[in-house]
Each structure stands twice: as C-alpha cells, then as structure tokens.
Amino acid sequence: MDAVELVEIAPRDGLAGGGLALSPVDTIELVECLAAAGLRRIEAASFCPPFSPAAEQVLSALPRLPGLRYGALVPDQAALRQAAAYLDEAQFVLPATEDFAQRQEKRSQAELLAELAEVTKAGLEAGVPVSVGIAVAFGCPFAGEVPRAAVVELAGKVAGTGPAELSLADTLGVATPDQVRAMITEVRAAAPGIRLRCHFHNTRNTGYANAIAAVEAGVRVLDVSAGGFGGCRFAPGAAGNIATEDVVYALERMGIATGVDMIAVADTAGWLAQRLGRPVPALLGRAGMFPPTI
C-alpha cells in the first residue's frame, strides 16, 4: 500500500453536479491551479450537450505538461471523435439501474452498453483510453436499493467491452464501507484483471469512510473534488463529492502517497469558493494541517 492516483473532478462533475457555474476562463485557472498542486489526472470538461463548446474552449487553452492527463465525459461515439483531439482520456457513464438509464440518460441500459462498445472502439482508434463509470451502483433515487448482483453482472458485461478502467460510483451518497468492500471483491471476481476506480459522494457522511475502505481493499484510483464542491441532484443541499484536500490528508496520514499538496488544494478551494459565492464544504482548510509544522 504505497500510492493512490487521484482523479480531480471539480472542474466537471463537482461544478455540474452541484449546479454551479464557472466561466471557461475561471475553469482554465482552476485546472491550472490543480495541476500546480500536483494533480495528474483532471476531468476538465463534459462533451455532453450543451457543454461541448465550453469544453472545447477550456481544453484547447489548457497547458500541456508531461505526465498530466486531461479527461472529459463523453456520452457517445460522435462526442468521443469530436473530443479526441483535446483529450488524454475519456469517461462514459452507465447507470446500474434501468430506471436511472431511462430517466437520466434517456436510453436503455442495453442501448448504452451497445454505445459503450462503439465508444471504446473509437477511443482505441483515436488513442483515447475510455473509463466506464457505473452510476448509482450503491443505491438509486428511482429504483431504491440496487442489488449488488445486478452491478456485478453489469461490471462483467462492461469488462467484456475492454475499457481502460471500471469506476464504481455511489452517485447518491448512500453506501457504507462494508458494501464497498463486498462490491469490490465481487466485481473483481466477475471482471478479473480490470483496473478499478471509485467515485464517492459525502451526502450522508460516509463518503470518506468509503474511500478509505476502497483503498484498503486495493483500489488505487479515486475521484476527488477540490473543496468538496459538487452535489447530488437527488439530495439538494447535501454535501458533495469527497474533497481532494481531505482525502489527501487521510491518505498521507495513513502513509499512502498521493503526490498532491493538500495546502495548495485548500488554497485553490478558497479561491473557488469566492468565485462561486459559497462556503468550502471541505474541512482541512478550516481545521489546518496536523502536525502543524509539516
């Protein structure tokens, strides 16, 4: 247990999920600050309509640095082809329930799986690795409880399309660490060899416990959002994505390297809070480092 790769998602999911708006110019500054803080994978934009023009504006202006990878959300193969010139990696989202697929993505799970196969193929052709996120994997705002067996079966199908990474997302923020561990064990059995990634929201104060449980279960890629901005459309007013600086604090205290300067992230979160006119949900910036001399 030595290092975890953090995918910074504040510029995309953090803001969009929280219903927050940041200009392309500010988004570029945000991404630059996050890269300077040591983050090496940054999901910077979405190529879902109507965000594609802003995504192109942001991604075309970002500095290219060695080892720094920019990603974006892509809803279909056409978007992936359009985005490929700007991207180092892409993410495609597949809900764990038919209800969520129909109501949020306006497509069936079967249609999304077929699209995924085309997106992955297009990604291979364009040299853009595609990660697949299984949304609402621990609970659905429409279907309620999501049977783990259904997620595991879907993970097996996703693995068959050859994605670069499989992400398990607690979109609703309802999971607990025992569920996270059981899910990881069973998904590993159904999709052996696949690289796992996890995405947690701290909607009911279990998000950090879930992230730590995932890392302790061997997951080496976590989504994080600077300042903890980002919400859950289905729990308005609740806290958002797990915060980069608070995750870095926990992991580094546990002896797990992240390569990220948590104080620099907390400073960036303070700047972002001013831009958004909202307080920072993350706690490290308020509480301060420990030990204070580090």
Add this chain to the structure above:
Amino acid sequence: MDAVELVEIAPRDGLAGGGLALSPVDTIELVECLAAAGLRRIEAASFCPPFSPAAEQVLSALPRLPGLRYGALVPDQAALRQAAAYLDEAQFVLPATEDFAQRQEKRSQAELLAELAEVTKAGLEAGVPVSVGIAVAFGCPFAGEVPRAAVVELAGKVAGTGPAELSLADTLGVATPDQVRAMITEVRAAAPGIRLRCHFHNTRNTGYANAIAAVEAGVRVLDVSAGGFGGCRFAPGAAGNIATEDVVYALERMGIATGVDMIAVADTAGWLAQRLGRPVPALLGRAGMFPPTI
C-alpha cells in the same frame, strides 16, 4: 457484530466544546427529546466549575426512565460526591500528554492519575460507575504527535485503577482508521478485559471513518452528538463531534443495531439549530433517509 451503544454527548461536550450556550430549560428539553429518540446513555452535564449549579438544575429536573442512564463530567472526587445523587455514571478525563494536562487541566498527569484512583473509589462507594477518557490520544495541539506507546502505557495505568470503561478520544480530530485500529489492538493487549469506548471529532473529515473502524475492530460504545454540534477549541470553525444521526445511518445500513430513531434525532438537531442560531453540521437531515420508504 450486532449492536453498538451510543453515548449522546450533545448536551455536554457538544455544546461546551463548540462554545455554545443553551439554557438549563432548553437543555432539559434537549435531553428529553434525545431519550425519546431512543438514546439510553446521555451525558447531560458537567460538574467542572463553573457549571455545577446548572448541572444540578438540569439533572434534578430530568425524568427517570427504566434503562436510561444520565452521566456527567467530574473533575475530582469532591465533584463526584456532590454529583452522585444525580448520576447513573460519571466520566473523568485524563490527557495523553503532560503538555495538555498542565495547560488544560492545570494538573500533572501524575496528579490526575492519583485523583482518578480517588474518584473511582468514591464512585464505587456511591454506586456511580466511572468511565475514563484519555484525551488527545491521537494528537495534541501542544505536543503535536502523540506516541501510541505513551497512550498504551497510560491505558495500562488507568486500567489498574479499575474504571468501568476506558475511552480513547481523538480530541483534536486528526486520527485515521489505521491508527484507530492499531491503538485498539495495543490498548487491548495492555489492558485486557477492559470495556473500550471511543470519542471522535470530524474536524478533518476522518471522524466517521474512525468510528466505523473502531466498531469493526470490536468497540461497542461510541460517543455521538446530535446534529454534530460541538467543536474543537483548537480548530475554531471546524466541524465538531461525529453526529448521532449520521452514525446511526451508517451503522444501521451496516446491519448494526443502535436502538436510535435517526429521523427523530435529525428533527431534534433542527430544533437545536434554531435555538443556537447555527446550521446543523450533520448531513442526514438534509440528505434524507435511504431507502426513502424506511
């Protein structure tokens, strides 16, 4: 793993630690609401000066119900004797560092240990079990890092005085789950057979992960504060004690019974927030139950 006992501390540590004031009449109403929500151990007051008169006023007015135990903080044997008529249990605090003892308790650790022996003896005579809380067990605002070996040695000495319970407190809110597990393992070895209790603050967003780790390591008593009120004098503005309703949510989702109605606690936290003129730090009241139909 079937049930965890929650000690509700909002009326005492939650309010005092957060620098919050509630009238005795409101404190009585708070305790009554918490008892109605299913909490069976409530730390209702402090017999540290200058709080003793308010403590007597509150405790003498509280309804006595079968199975419901009221506790209070006692700083010395005189306070225990004074408080014994009102109490079902008492807590004595012993800091893990000499710096914290001298600066916060104005006594040396040796003096506090000697006092503890007298308090425990007086408690036995009065029929009031005494729990001992080891404060700053995972980090000290004055001494910085606290060597685990020092805490373990102190735990062994405390165990020698025959307390009802030994509580490990992350007063500063800096611990991580791996540290919690290691501490529990080593304290158990140094003080075999002692009943362990844990006290966590969510100052840097590790509090809930620590609580869950402690329960998974076999600890069956946790301090919780309705609404998550309560702060840390050494990290002003940071979040407080772990919240009763959010801990209940996590434990019940993990199949661990608490006997506590989390919605009733969230309602009480809302009432308390109005009285205090502060927002509720806990998240469950904002996010809502899952599944919603429960």
